[in-house]
Amino acid sequence: MTTLKLRKIAIDTYKENVAYLHRDCPLYHTEGFQALNKIEIWDGDGRAPVIAVLNIVDDENIVAPDELGLCERTFRQFGVTEGESVSINHATPPASILAVHSKIAGNSLSADDYLNICKDIVANRYSKIEIAAFLVGTAESGLEREEILYLTQAMVATGETLDWEESLVVDKHCIGGIPGNRTTMIVTPIIAAHGMLMPKTSSRAITSPAGTADTMEVLANVDLPLDKLHSILRHQRAFIAWGGTAKLAPADDFFISVSRPLSLDSSSQMIASILSKKVAAGSTHLLIDIPIGPSAKVKSQSHALKLRKMFEYVGDRMGLEIDVVITDGKQPVGRGIGPVLEVRDVMQILQNDPEAPRDLREKSLQLAGRILEFDPDVRGGEGYKLACNILESGRALDKMQSIIKAQGENTEPALLGKLKHTVTALENGTVEAIDNLQMAKIARLAGSPMDKGAGVDLHKKIGDQVSQGDPLYTIYAEINADFNFAKDSSDKNNGYRIESSNQTSCQT
Incomplete structure (x- = not known):
C-alpha cells in the first residue's frame, strides 16, 4: 500500500x-x-x-x-x-444518508434515523454539502413535534453531558436577534446570590455584534476547563463562561457552521439546538426569552405562542422544566451594542447607578424573578420583589465581583474604540422605530466583537422626542477601514424612523 x-x-x-x-x-x-x-x-x-x-x-x-x-x-x-x-x-458513504434522502422526499424519520444521522455527522462522515442537504430537507419538509424530540435526543446522546449533582440547576436562554440584550450578566449574579445553582455556558457571536462570552471576556477569563468550572461552581454557585470547551451536543455545532452562512432559520432546528445544549449542560429548569418585534427573529405573537408550545412539549419529555416568557423586541435593549459598551451598561445596573439603562435593568429583574420562582421556597409572584432586593442591596454586585475573581479578572480590559462618529436626527419629531438588524449590522461593521471596544452607543430610544441635529447614536471603532464601513452603512440607512408632525419618514 x-x-x-x-x-x-x-x-x-x-x-x-x-x-x-x-x-x-x-x-x-x-x-x-x-x-x-x-x-x-x-x-x-x-x-x-x-x-x-x-x-x-x-x-x-x-x-x-x-x-x-x-x-x-x-x-x-x-x-x-x-x-x-x-x-x-x-471512505464508505454513511448508511444514514438514505434517511436524509427520505427526509428530502418529505417523509417523517424515526428516532433511530436521527440518532444515526447525528452519529455520522459527529464522526465527520458527512461533508458540509451533505449536512446542508439534511438541514434544507428538514426546513422544507418540516418536522413533526415527535421528530423535533427525536432530533433533540439524538443531539444530546452523541455528545458529552454534565452532571452538577444537584436537583435544581437553572439556566436562561434568549432566542436572539435583539442587540444589547445582555441580561445574562445581570440575572446570573442575582440568582447565585440567592444560592441557586446557575452554571452559565454562553456562546460567542457568530452573526451578532456580541455574544455573552464576548462581553464577559472584557471582565474575566471565559475559556476555562471543566474542572475549573466545577471548582468555581462549588464556591460561587455560578459562572459565566464560554461553552466551547465541553463537547455538548456537538452535532449542533456542525449544523450552525452550515445554517448560518446559508441564512437557514428553521424554528424546529432552533428548538432542538437550544434544548439539546441545555440538557447536555445539566440544566433541570430553563427560562426561555422570546422577544417579538418587526425586526426581531420572531415577528408575531402567534408565532411566539407556537414556539412556546413546542418548547414545552420537547422540554417536558426531556425532563426539563421550562418557563417561556414573551418580551418586547421592538428595539435594542440597553444603550450599548458591543462588548465594552455592554459591560458599561451591565456594571451600571449592578452598581445601582441612576444613569443605568432602565429597560435592561427592568427586563433583567423580570427574568431573574421568574427564575427565582423555580425555587420551591419562593412563592409565585414574589420572585421580582426578591430580585429587586438582591440587586438594590448590593449582593448581586458582590457576587459578580466574586465570579470575576474566581474566573480570573482581566487586568487589562479593552477600551472604547478611539474612532467615533455621531449620527444625528435629520428632522424634528418622535422616534417611531429602531431597526434591530441595521443597528447590529453597523456595530459589526465597526469591528464588534473582534474589536471589543467597537460598537454603537444609543442616545435615543422609541418614544423619545428629537430635534434636528440631536444625536441618535455614536459609532465607535478601532480600525479606519471598519470605521468607514460602519459610517457608510449608517449614511445609507441609520436604522431610525422619525415621525414628524407632518409625515412619517424613514431616514436613509
Whole structure:
C-alpha cells in the first residue's frame, strides 16, 4: 500500500475535516481520487481512521506529490506528528444518508434515523454539502413535534453531558436577534446570590455584534476547563463562561457552521439546538426569552405562542422544566451594542447607578424573578420583589465581583474604540422605530466583537422626542477601514424612523 508523509496545512476549515493531495500524486491517478471525495486516513498503529473531504492542489508549496496535507482541525483530531507515514482509502458513504434522502422526499424519520444521522455527522462522515442537504430537507419538509424530540435526543446522546449533582440547576436562554440584550450578566449574579445553582455556558457571536462570552471576556477569563468550572461552581454557585470547551451536543455545532452562512432559520432546528445544549449542560429548569418585534427573529405573537408550545412539549419529555416568557423586541435593549459598551451598561445596573439603562435593568429583574420562582421556597409572584432586593442591596454586585475573581479578572480590559462618529436626527419629531438588524449590522461593521471596544452607543430610544441635529447614536471603532464601513452603512440607512408632525419618514 502506498503511503504518504503527513503535512500540517495552516488553514482553518471551521468544523470540517479537509485533506489536501497534489494532482501529481500517483494515488490521484491510480485510485481515482477526485476533489470533494471523502477519504479515510489511516496511520500504522491500527487506530480508527479519520475521515476528511479531499481537495486537490497544484502547488508544491502547499503539499508535495508524496505528501498528504491536513487542515489544522483534522491534524489535531488525528493526533500524530508531522512527517509520519499514513495511507488513504475511499471512505464508505454513511448508511444514514438514505434517511436524509427520505427526509428530502418529505417523509417523517424515526428516532433511530436521527440518532444515526447525528452519529455520522459527529464522526465527520458527512461533508458540509451533505449536512446542508439534511438541514434544507428538514426546513422544507418540516418536522413533526415527535421528530423535533427525536432530533433533540439524538443531539444530546452523541455528545458529552454534565452532571452538577444537584436537583435544581437553572439556566436562561434568549432566542436572539435583539442587540444589547445582555441580561445574562445581570440575572446570573442575582440568582447565585440567592444560592441557586446557575452554571452559565454562553456562546460567542457568530452573526451578532456580541455574544455573552464576548462581553464577559472584557471582565474575566471565559475559556476555562471543566474542572475549573466545577471548582468555581462549588464556591460561587455560578459562572459565566464560554461553552466551547465541553463537547455538548456537538452535532449542533456542525449544523450552525452550515445554517448560518446559508441564512437557514428553521424554528424546529432552533428548538432542538437550544434544548439539546441545555440538557447536555445539566440544566433541570430553563427560562426561555422570546422577544417579538418587526425586526426581531420572531415577528408575531402567534408565532411566539407556537414556539412556546413546542418548547414545552420537547422540554417536558426531556425532563426539563421550562418557563417561556414573551418580551418586547421592538428595539435594542440597553444603550450599548458591543462588548465594552455592554459591560458599561451591565456594571451600571449592578452598581445601582441612576444613569443605568432602565429597560435592561427592568427586563433583567423580570427574568431573574421568574427564575427565582423555580425555587420551591419562593412563592409565585414574589420572585421580582426578591430580585429587586438582591440587586438594590448590593449582593448581586458582590457576587459578580466574586465570579470575576474566581474566573480570573482581566487586568487589562479593552477600551472604547478611539474612532467615533455621531449620527444625528435629520428632522424634528418622535422616534417611531429602531431597526434591530441595521443597528447590529453597523456595530459589526465597526469591528464588534473582534474589536471589543467597537460598537454603537444609543442616545435615543422609541418614544423619545428629537430635534434636528440631536444625536441618535455614536459609532465607535478601532480600525479606519471598519470605521468607514460602519459610517457608510449608517449614511445609507441609520436604522431610525422619525415621525414628524407632518409625515412619517424613514431616514436613509
